[in-house]
Amino acid sequence: MRLKIVKVKWIMEHLKKINMNSRKIIFRDPVVERVVDKFVGRSNVGFEKYGTTLQDERTMKMKGLVKYLKDIQEELMDAILYIQAARDELQDLTEESLIQRCIDEDIEEQI
Numbered sequence: 001m002r003l004k005i006v007k008v009k010w011i012m013e014h015l016k017k018i019n020m021n022s023r024k025i026i027f028r029d030p031v032v033e034r035v036v037d038k039f040v041g042r043s044n045v046g047f048e049k050y051g052t053t054l055q056d057e058r059t060m061k062m063k064g065l066v067k068y069l070k071d072i073q074e075e076l077m078d079a080i081l082y083i084q085a086a087r088d089e090l091q092d093l094t095e096e097s098l099i100q101r102c103i104d105e106d107i108e109e110q111i
């Protein structure tokens with residue numbers, strides 16, 4: 001009996017995916033709209049990659065709390081690396097801009 005219940009639950013969850021929920025949302029703020037669009041896009045990428053949703057993982061006990069916490073930690077560590085790389089890039093751009101300004105001023109002085 002338990003196996004039958006699990007199969008029915010699995011079938012119902014996958015039917016939900018086929019008939020994806022949709023709703024019309026009116027956004028006051030285009031920034032919020034862009035963020036929501038990105039969330040939906042990330043969800044689609046994750047589903048294509050893993051063939052499951054976070055809801056499935058949670059309700060079907062495919063992943064537990066410890067794994068969620070590990071995933072969060074890894075994502076935050078990646079985010080810190082991206083922040084550092086972006087800061088380094090900004091520093092490089094700033095230095096390049098200052099160098100170019102000095103070159104431009106030297107050229108103007110020679111003219």
